[in-house]
Amino acid sequence: xxxxxRPDSPYxxxxxxxxxxxxxxxxxxxxDVYLASRPRTMSFIMDAFCPWRSYxxxxxxxxxxxxxxxxxxxxxxxxxxxxxxxxRAYAPMGGQDQVSAVSCFxxxxxxxxxxxxxxxxxxxxxxxxxxxxxxxxxxxxAALPGFDFVNSHELVDAMSVIKDAGTxxxxxxxxxxxxxxxxxxxxxxxxxxxxxLTETVIGGIGALAMRRAGxxxxxxxxxxxEISSGRRTALxxxxxxxxxxxxxxxxxxxxxxxxxxxxxxxxxxNYLIGPATKAQRRHADNFVELVRTVLGAWKAGSTPSGLxxxxxxxxxxxxxxDFVVPGCEHGIGLFGDEWxxxxxxxxxLPYWTDPDHAYAPGEMVICAMQYASPADGIGFRxxxxxxxxxxxxxxxxxxxxxxxxx
Numbered sequence: 001x002x003x004x005x006r007p008d009s010p011y012x013x014x015x016x017x018x019x020x021x022x023x024x025x026x027x028x029x030x031x032d033v034y035l036a037s038r039p040r041t042m043s044f045i046m047d048a049f050c051p052w053r054s055y056x057x058x059x060x061x062x063x064x065x066x067x068x069x070x071x072x073x074x075x076x077x078x079x080x081x082x083x084x085x086x087x088r089a090y091a092p093m094g095g096q097d098q099v100s101a102v103s104c105f106x107x108x109x110x111x112x113x114x115x116x117x118x119x120x121x122x123x124x125x126x127x128x129x130x131x132x133x134x135x136x137x138x139x140x141x142a143a144l145p146g147f148d149f150v151n152s153h154e155l156v157d158a159m160s161v162i163k164d165a166g167t168x169x170x171x172x173x174x175x176x177x178x179x180x181x182x183x184x185x186x187x188x189x190x191x192x193x194x195x196x197l198t199e200t201v202i203g204g205i206g207a208l209a210m211r212r213a214g215x216x217x218x219x220x221x222x223x224x225x226e227i228s229s230g231r232r233t234a235l236x237x238x239x240x241x242x243x244x245x246x247x248x249x250x251x252x253x254x255x256x257x258x259x260x261x262x263x264x265x266x267x268x269x270n271y272l273i274g275p276a277t278k279a280q281r282r283h284a285d286n287f288v289e290l291v292r293t294v295l296g297a298w299k300a301g302s303t304p305s306g307l308x309x310x311x312x313x314x315x316x317x318x319x320x321x322d323f324v325v326p327g328c329e330h331g332i333g334l335f336g337d338e339w340x341x342x343x344x345x346x347x348x349l350p351y352w353t354d355p356d357h358a359y360a361p362g363e364m365v366i367c368a369m370q371y372a373s374p375a376d377g378i379g380f381r382x383x384x385x386x387x388x389x390x391x392x393x394x395x396x397x398x399x400x401x402x403x404x405x406x
Contacts, residue, residue: 003047003081010169011261015047015081018159022058025155032115033106034058034152035140038130039336041120041156042066043262048080049217049335053130055102059110067101099136103143117144118152123351124339128221157343160333162362163387167334170263171364171385175396177213177258178265181225182399184209185254185269189246189406194273199227199241206256215258215265219335226255226268233270234372234379237325248273251280251378262334266366267397268381272405280378284403286320287371287380291401294328295367298359298386298393304329304341305355311369323379325370329353332366332385341365363388367395 005012022045026034035057036042042050045058046066054068065086068076073089080087088105090098106112117140121131131153132140141149163171188205189197203225207218218224223240230250232239239253246252250273258265270287272280293314294307307328315321331341331353340353347354359365364387372379380403386393 002078005047005081009166011166011173013047013164013166015045016063018045019058019064021159022155023060025159026058026060026118026152029118029150029152029155030116031118031150031152031155032060032112032147033110034118034155035102035132036120036156037132037136038120038153038156039128040130040160040333041153041336043334043336044156044160046076046080046082047262048076049262050076053098055098057102057105065105065109067098067105099139099143103140106144112147114146115148117147117149118155119149120153120156121151122153122345126221126339128336129339130336154343154345157340160337161343162360163333163364167263168364168387170261170334171265171387172396174215174258174260174263174265175267175385175398176265177210177215177260178256178267178397179399180213181206181210181215181256181258182254182267182269185256186406189252189271189273194246194252194406196245198243198245199229199232200243202246202252202254203227203241206254210256210258210265213258215260217259218257219259219264220257220266225257226253228253228379229273231374231377233381234374234377236372237368237370237381246273249275249277251284251380253379253381255381255383259335264332264335264338264385265397266332266383266385267399268383269399270380270382270403272403274405276405279376281405283320283323283371283373283376283378284380286315286318286323287369287382288401288403289318290314290320290324290371291367291369291382294369295386295393295395298367298388300361300363300388300390301358303356303358304353308355320371323371323373325372328367328369329365330368332364338366359388361388361390367393 077087228239
C-alpha cells in the first residue's frame with residue numbers, strides 16, 4: 001500500500017526529523033556516513049516493512065539511500081516515505097552486488113574518499129538482529145579502504161528508547177487487534193467448544209480475528225502465535241503451536257501477536273480447561289498476584305532489578321518463588337526491535353539489559369513474566385506492551401487479567 005500518512009494522522013511519524021536527529025548525533029561523534037544493517041533501524045527510519053537483507057546509508061545531510069534485494073525493491077519504494085530514487089536494488093551480477101552498490105554510492109555519489117563509517121555490531125539473544133556479519137564487515141572495509149569503521153548502533157538505539165505519540169498510537173491499535181484475537185479464542189473454547197481443537201487451530205482462530213481487525217502479520221519469529229497446552233505450558237518462553245489436542249484438566253496458554261504499521265501487539269492470556277485441581281488453581285492465583293504486584297510497582301525511575309526484587313519478595317510470601325523466572329520485561333519497538341532495554345551497551349553484561357537502568361517517562365517495554373512448575377505440568381505467561389509514566393504504567397492490551405476455568 002503506498003505511503004499515505006499525513007501530519008494529521010494519529011499514526012504520523014516525522015521520519016525526516018528522525019533522520020536529522022541521527023545526522024546531528026553523527027556530527028557529534030565525528031561519523032561521516034552511517035551504514036545501517038539492522039531491521040530495527042530500517043523500521044525506525046524507513047517506516048516500511050524490510051524483511052530482506054538490506055542496508056541503509058545515511059549521509060551527513062539529506063535523505064538516506066536504501067539498498068535491498070532486487071525482488072523487494074519496488075515494493076519497498078512504493079511503501080516508504082523516501083523518494084523513489086532513494087530505494088535501490090542489489091543483485092548477483094557484476095558490480096551490482098550489495099557491497100559494490102553501497103561502496104560505489106559512498107565513493108561516487110557522496111564523493112567521500114575517507115572518513116569514519118558508523119556501522120552496527122553487537123550481540124543479541126534473538127536470531128534476526130541484523131548486525132553486520134564478519135564477512136560483510138571485511139568486504140566493506142576492503143571496498144572503502146580510506147575509512148575507519150566505528151560501531152555506532154547506540155546512536156539509533158538512544159533515539160528510539162522514548163516513543164513518540166504516533167508510535168504509541170500504533171501500539172495501542174496493534175494491542176486492540178490482539179484483544180480481538182483473544183475474544184475469538186475465548187468464544188471458541190467456551191461451553192465445551194475446546195473439544196476437538198488443537199494448539200494450531202487455536203493459533204489460527206486468533207490469527208483470523210486479528211486479521212479481520214486489521215493486523216497485517218503474526219510477526220513473532222518464534223512460531224507466529226505461540227500456543228501451548230498441558231505440560232507444554234511449563235516448557236519455556238517459546239512455544240510454537242503443535243497439533244496436540246486440548247484436553248480436560250489441563251492449562252492452556254494463548255500468546256497472540258499482531259502488527260499495525262510496524263508496531264507489534266503482544267499479549268498472553270491463560271486458561272484452565274476444567275475440571276481444575278486445587279493445585280492448578282493455587283498456581284494460577286499466585287501468578288495473577290505476581291503480575292499485579294509487578295505492574296503496580298512499575299513507574300518512571302524504577303529499575304529492572306528493583307522490579308525483580310518486588311516480584312520475588314511477593315513470590316516468597318506466596319510460597320512460589322521456585323516457579324518464577326527471574327525477569328519482568330523485554331524491550332520492544334517497531335518491527336525488528338524486541339530485545340534489550342535501554343540504549344547503551346556498557347552494562348555489567350554488555351548487550352544485556354542493565355539491571356540498574358532507570359525507566360523514563362515515554363519509554364515502552366513488554367511486561368514479560370513467566371511461571372512454570374514442570375513437576376505439576378503447568379505454567380503461565382504474561383506479556384503486554386506498557387507505556388511508562390511518572391506514577392505508573394499503561395498496559396496497552398485491555399484484555400482482563402485473570403486465569404479462568406472454561
